Amino acid sequence: MTKIVAVFNQKGGVGKTTTIVNLCACIADRGKRVCVIDIDPQGNTTSGYGINKSEQENTIYEVLIDEVNLDDAIMSTGYKNLFIVPSSARLAGAEIELVTISIREGKLKKALSAIEKNGFDYIFIDCPPSLGLLSINALVAADSVLIPIQCEYYALEGVSQLVQTIQLVKKSLNPKLEIQGVVLSMFDGRTNLSIQVVDEVKNYFKGKVYSTIIPRNIRLAEAPSFGKPVIYYDEKSKGSVAYYELAEEFIDLEEGGF
Numbered sequence: 001m002t003k004i005v006a007v008f009n010q011k012g013g014v015g016k017t018t019t020i021v022n023l024c025a026c027i028a029d030r031g032k033r034v035c036v037i038d039i040d041p042q043g044n045t046t047s048g049y050g051i052n053k054s055e056q057e058n059t060i061y062e063v064l065i066d067e068v069n070l071d072d073a074i075m076s077t078g079y080k081n082l083f084i085v086p087s088s089a090r091l092a093g094a095e096i097e098l099v100t101i102s103i104r105e106g107k108l109k110k111a112l113s114a115i116e117k118n119g120f121d122y123i124f125i126d127c128p129p130s131l132g133l134l135s136i137n138a139l140v141a142a143d144s145v146l147i148p149i150q151c152e153y154y155a156l157e158g159v160s161q162l163v164q165t166i167q168l169v170k171k172s173l174n175p176k177l178e179i180q181g182v183v184l185s186m187f188d189g190r191t192n193l194s195i196q197v198v199d200e201v202k203n204y205f206k207g208k209v210y211s212t213i214i215p216r217n218i219r220l221a222e223a224p225s226f227g228k229p230v231i232y233y234d235e236k237s238k239g240s241v242a243y244y245e246l247a248e249e250f251i252d253l254e255e256g257g258f
Ligand SMILES: Nc1ncnc2c1ncn2[C@@H]1O[C@H](COP(=O)(O)OP(=O)(O)OP(=O)(O)O)[C@@H](O)[C@H]1O
Pocket: 011, 012, 013, 014, 015, 016, 017, 018, 019, 040, 042, 044, 127, 128, 129, 185, 186, 187, 214, 215, 216, 217, 218, 220, 221, 222, 239
């Protein structure tokens, strides 16, 4: 069975892409077959794996407008067990184009239903920072949502809207949708603020928050400019160790290990 996880938070810059790039690389390194779908027109996940988004002909855009099959848009990242359906700048227009198409919210789900036979353990979808049709397509296609939250002032601002959106999609379009988990990111242990945010988020999401917390770490910010997940850029960095731990916690919870 392939599990489809959307990484979503409509707030910008909270660590969605950093989480997907690094968590997926670690899960793949642990022997799981992973495919990442970059449905964000910014294409940061695509470039984070060292892929030039302006050079790709078969991208998630062509899939959404029915020009190619998803199978033909899947490419290797060059890393073990790790594949990607790249983003394209053309995707920026897709939100408008999709409006005129019937089953517009279900385009990605339909495309995905044809590839489960490819034997991926996990498919992760990187969403844009908005509540538009691209994010809705991701939430309709997904089994669950992974929510990154940045440890900063106003961290919980927008969270009730986020939870409402998930509930609305669950009610009207995708009854199986669940919250996979909440990842606290960019934690700075030297500040009381970060510690407070952790408490508030744990209080709000109860048992859904991963015990692994991602620290603020310069290596995580540098790695994308080398087109590498942090485990292949600086394996011993705090960021790398944290994402590897998160991957282990994620897999253990999925497999009922504890
Ligand atoms: N743990 C971290 N330590 C240091 N820098 C980080 C960390 N996580 C993310 N960043 C940096 O913060 C910025 C925002 O992160 P990221 O792109 O992952 O967020 P996002 O939620 O995907 O943003 P968007 O909403 O624009 O898609 C990036 O420059 C990234 O390199």
